[in-house]
Every structure is written in structure tokens, then in C-alpha cells.
Amino acid sequence: MFDFSVVTTWINQFLLDTCGMPQWLTTTIECVLIGVCLLLAYALLALFYIIYERKICAYIQCRVGPVRVGPWGLLQVFADMFKILIKELIHLQNIDKFLFALAPYLVIIASMLAFAVLPWGNGLQIIDFNIGIFFLIAVSSIGVLGILLAGWSSSNKFTLIGAMRSGAQMVSYELSIGLSILTMVCLAGTMSVGGIVSEQADLWFIFKGHIPAVIAFIVYLIAATAETNRGPFDLPEAESELTAGYHTEYSGIHFGFFYLAEYLNLFIVSGVASLMFLGGWMPLHIPGWEGFNHVMDYIPSIVWFLGKCFLLSYVIIWFKWTFPRIRIDNMLALEWKYLLPINLVNLVLMVLVIAFNLHF
């Protein structure tokens, strides 16, 4: 299997030895390079997700979706992007201008930071350190701060209700996400993202951990849908109740940031799910089937990772276009009365499975 660290090491060596640059300059240049790649990947993924969702939703609703601009309407998203870039930012009166401007950046920074630890492919990871998954959970919860600020600073009752709903929702569902990830960390025995992936070299965790892993996977999928504010948990921006929820007052690219962050969060939660349950970039290996495993290795690791992400995203998008929106009290009841106890029991179950070595 091709290891991308060959490329990264080569760039590093090239800058250090061939060009004879000092260490600090090399690191700076590498950081800038990574930043540019990250932004590019970020923008392209968001655009892909927009057309992806529009197409899926169109087919669910017996429509064809965008078809006019470009082949299969693929250029429609670029047109939309330019439209949103050139739109005017409307200045509102009686708002907290600083917080109002800060909020979209907080949201987008949170999702961008989470990109740092995702295992894109074999050796293709920005940073791999021993508390990787912990870092990911931590930074992704910064997003709620941005949403709360957006709702509060807009000086609008609808946004305030949206923000409060969002706060209640994200704080609640963060528990489920954390606990289901913790369950899998127990199985992996490490918090390092690279470590978790290599632990799944012989078998993906969802198969390895059988019953508790499947339970954790389902809980994670529900909580992740809620965490990304997507239907049926899109209460913070319930358009039929709160017009657009917390981002009602935003216009132009500031609104675009919220919009982008929503899609990127969808990618991130799918990425984390594929990391924790479906082996990250690791191809499907089945112990004993050497030939099969060898064939699987021919598919590049980045294809594996993106494929898993898009598949999981498809499931979450499918939720949105099928289910009606849940009500706030039912949503909180679902978390606190069902998911949380299930999760706690599941954690104990997983520990027992590991202690008695009952996993595959």
C-alpha cells in the first residue's frame, strides 16, 4: 500500500538538505503549504457536499436536481459560490458588532481544526499525536460557542431561541458522542488517530467489537446527526418555526461560513465515524482471506477514507430528507432518557468484552 509519508518526507528533505534552509524556515513553509492545501480541500469538499446533497435530495423527491450549469449541473455550485461571495454584507443596527462578526469565524475555525487529525490516507495526516481523538472532540465543541454568539449578538428573538435550542442540543449530544467514542477507545487502547487506524489492520472495529461496537455505532450516528444540526434534529434552524434560526440575520459570506461549516461538519462526523468504526483509511481486511486482503490493498487509502465518509454522509442526508423534525422536549428526552443510559451500559459491556477477551 502506498505510504504518503514518502512524499511528505521528501518535501521535508528537499527543503532542509537540497535547499539548505534552516529548520524554522522549513517548518514555516511546510505549515503554509499545509494551510493552503487544507483551505483548498475545505472549499472543494464543501462544494462537493452541496451538489451531493442536492442530487440525493432531488432523487429522493422524484426530481432531477440541478442540471443546467455544466454537465449534470456540476458547475451550479461554483455559480452559487461566486454569488454568495459577491453578495453584500448587510450591516445591522443595535447589535453587538464584534461578537456578530466573530461568530461565523468561530464556527468555521472549529471545523477546520478538526481537519488536522483526520486520517486522510496512509501517512496522509497533518498531525498525529497521542491524544488525537480527544483533541478532535475538544475543538469540535468550539462550534457551539459560535452558534450561541451568533444567536445572541443578532438582537433578534428568533435567533435567540435558535441559539438556545442549539446550546441545549449540542451540550446534550456531545455526551453521547464522547461516550460512544470512549467505548471504541477502550477497544483500541489508544487515543492516537494513527494508532486507532493501525489497530484495525486485521479487522474493522465494528466487526471486531461486534455487539457493543454496533450499538456504539448506531448511537454515534444519531448523536452525530444531532451534533451537526441536521434533520431530523435541525431545531436550531427549524425553518418552519424560526425562519432560519441562529443565522437569520447573517448575509453574504458570513452566512456562507455557517453554510460551509454545516457541510464540513457533516464530513467531519462521517470521518470520525469511519475512523472509529470502519477503519479510517484502512481497507477491508478479513483475517485468513489473504488473497482478498491483497486485492483490497490495491485501492488507494484516500479512496477508502473518502468513500467511507461519503457513504456515511449519504445515510445522514437520507435521514434529513425522510424524517419530520423532532420537537425540543422529545429531542432532549431521547438523549437523556435513552441514548445516555444505553451508552453507559454499552461502555460497561465493552469493558467486559475486552476484559474477557470476547472480541474477534
Next chain:
Amino acid sequence: MATIQDKIAALCPEAQFEQADVLQVTVPEAKWHDLAVALRHDADLAFDYLITIVGMDWQESMGCIYYMMSTSRGNETLAVKVIAAGTRKSPYLPSVFDVWAVATLYEREVYDFFGIIFVNNPDMRRLFLSIDWVGYPLRKDYDTDPKLNPISTESERQSDFTDTWTLEKGKLVKNEVRVFQPEDFVVNIGPQHPSTHGVLRFRTCIDGETIKKIDVYMGYIHRGIEKLMEGLTYPQCLPFLDRMDYFSAQNYHSGMCRLVERAAGIKISRRAEVIRVMMDELSRIASHCLFMGTFCMDLGATSMLFYTLRVREQILDIMEKTCGARMTFNYPCIGGVMQDLHPDFQKDVKALLEIIPANIKEYQKLFTGNVIAKERMVGVGLLSKEDAISYGVTGPSGRASGWSCDLRKIRPYSIYPELDFEEVLATEGDSMARFNVRLHEIEQSAKILEQLVDNIPEGEYCVKVPKVIKLPAGHWFEMTEGCRGVLGIYLESDGGTTPYRVKLAPPCLPLAGVVDHITEGMKIADLITIGGSLDYIIPDMDR
């Protein structure tokens, strides 16, 4: 009839009786409130459903005609005429808001148009017109000078206060009452809001996510249809009916035609009757399909809209072929219908009937069985049968509360008595019941269409009617089952070519009036569900 007449004569010896199409009693203003209480609560009278209050200006005097129905005693109707006391400048009548809950709203409407003050009504604001409007438009001496009511370039003045009037020693005294308290957190839902289905505005007082009180604010699409009709001939009046509840355009239109035909003594051909009934039922299916789509969209299930619109499109195609329009059809006319059916009509209706059962099955699979949908609808927005009658909630929403109010069954008109169909009733009175009643009404409408599609008799589609339609002096009252409930039409003629007074009593006004009652203590999200399940159409209530 005699017993009611005797009973009322015993209660109120001054009462005068007149037998028009509905028995009409004239009682003096001083006795009216006591008589109203007796009419409502006396077991032998039990007129528990107030159909409408018709404000009237007879020039020498002003007053109201109250149309009511007894749901427990064979749906008998009665009209009570009361002449207002006081001067023409400030006429007044006792309020009957404590007898029929819906009267609060109807009295506001009469006050808005005629300036008749209802003493003790807790909320005596204008209903449709803006707060600073000069004059009372439906009075015969109303000054239409545009200088009096110029088009404002500023926002409409808003008030947190409402008026109540009391009678002290024969003098009217005005008191101001707060609608909301100063510390209340009031969210403005509408008039520009995706889920009010038009320009309706709810001033919603909330505590966290819980609704404490709702003040319904309407009139954003008030066009003064009743006033306009007074200056138009009868055929010219008809197109306005299409523009009230535009999803019941056919039903309303044929209702008005039926009223004018009855008044003018015109007998229409059976072919026309069958065509009208078929169009009514097609409209009903289309309307209920749209209801299901938009209601699910209110709940966040966007996909459902497209599944229901698929059926509605097919109906609109049928309508387009015959009527030439996809909305505001203007198809029935006095004497029959405008033009004959399109040759494809029978074939298209049969194709439609074929796909309906499969579609209903699909809707149930997709939505009614969904656990989130159940959670959102079951037990939400409970409306008891008594309240439904008292608030005048008719149509599928009333039938979901167990009130048998389908006029096609209880006071059959046209060819409905010959048809085999069932009135869909539910007893739960929640949003789920309102949804299911409509779903099953589609099946019943399809059943009616099945009986008629192969039995459209030959004959002329429109009988010969005089070029100029003149009605004899008198007044008539007609009720039609629209897609959302009972449309009552009151028509008074002074013998000329234009009506003296037309009163349209739409079903959607009480539907909006009941929102405050059934949302109290519910969540904001429930307001949307309840509003969606009541399925009001704003142009219908605002006229």
C-alpha cells in the same frame, strides 16, 4: 318549527317571527343576551353552533342577524335579528361572547365594518382594517374619499392595548386593557413567516419554549370583497369566491351560484349538477393533497410535499383541460357551468382514481407510521367536541373532534343525497386525527367520483338565464361544504341587479380564532403543527 317558535315566544313575548328560508326571529336589544343564553343552554333549543353574525345597515337602523344551528337536534337552523340600540354614531348591542366562544371574533368583525359596539366583549379592536382607519366601510353612508384613508408610507401604528366597553347607567364607557403584560416575551410570528401559510400574524407570548398566549392579528390580505360586491351585478360577484379559499374555488363558486339560482328561481340541468359535484370533489382531493404536503413540510418532512403534489398536479391538469385554468377556475356560472367537459375528462378522472389508493398507502407508509410524526401529532392541539362547536370549527378539523358537521350529509344539497359515501369522523381531536380525517376524505371523494364518472348524463351544461339577473327583494342564506369547512353566504337583495348586502362567513376565520385556545401551554413547534393541521387559508379569513 312550531315548538321553537312557541318556546321563543314564551321566553321573549316581544319576539316577531318571519319565515324565510330560515326561521327568523326579531328580538329587542334589551332581551337579546338573556334569550341567547336560553337558546344556547335550553335543552329543547340547544343552538350550540353560531354559524355567523351578519352585520347589517338598513339605513333607518343598524343591527345584526345571528345565524345559528342546533347540532344535537337535527341541525335545525335559526336566525335572530337584533336592532342595535344607541345612536347611529355609536350603536351598541350586548355581547354574546360568553354564550358562543366564536362570537368574540365575529363581533370584532361587525365592529370593524359597521361600528356597532358590543358591550362587555373583552376584545373590541378592529379585526381586519388598520387601527387608524377612518369610518366603517360597510355602512351605507361610508365616505370612500381616499383623502380620509390615504395610503400610508409609514408602518401601521401598533397598540398593546385593547378596548372593552361597559354600560353604566345607560352610557357607554370605554376601558383600556392590556393584551400583553410589559414583562412578557412576545415573539412576532408572521406576517412574513414560512409556516403561517400566508400573511397571518401571531403575536406569541412565550416562556422559554412554552406558549403562554397568542394574539391573532389578521387583515393583511383584506380586500373588502363584501363591499366590492355591493357595487357589482350577481355574475360579476362570482369570481371573488374563487379568490377566497383558492383551493375550494369550485366549491365556493358553485355554492354562490346555487344561492343566486335559488333566489332567482332558476333550475339547472342534471348534467350541470353532476359536473359541479365532480369538480367539487376533485378540488377536495387536490386541496387535501396540498394540505398533507404543506403540513409535512411544516414538520420538516420536505419530501412528502412532492409525493402529494404529484397527485394534485394530475387534478390540476384535468381542471386545466376543462376550465382553462389551474387556479381561480371561474367555472360554475349562474345556470350551470361555463363550458362543457373536455372530451378527455372521463379518461383522465379514471386514470386519477386508479393511482389514488396506491398513493394513500404510500403516504401512510412514509409519514403516518413514522415514530417522530406520531410523537409530533398524537395528543397535540387537543380540541374537544364542545369546544369545536363553540368555536365554530367546521370541516375536517371539526370532524376530527367528533362533530358530525359535513353539510353534504347533514344538510345535503345538489345531488349529494343520491350518492353513497361516508362522513369521516374521528374522536381524538388532535393533530393526528385532523391529518387522518383528511386522508380518509380523499378516499371518500374518490368513491363519489367513481360513482359519477360513468354516469354523467347528457343534456345542456348551462340553462338559459336572463341576460340581466334581478333578484326579488328578500334575503337568503346558503351553506356549502368547502374543503376546510362550512362557507355560509348571506345575500340580501332590494330588488335590483346588485346585492344590497353579501356576507361571506368563511370557515377559516374560526379556525384562526381557535389557535389561541388550543396552543396554550404547548411548545412553539406545536404552534406550527397545530396551525398546519387546522389548515387555514388566509385570503379566506381576510376576504
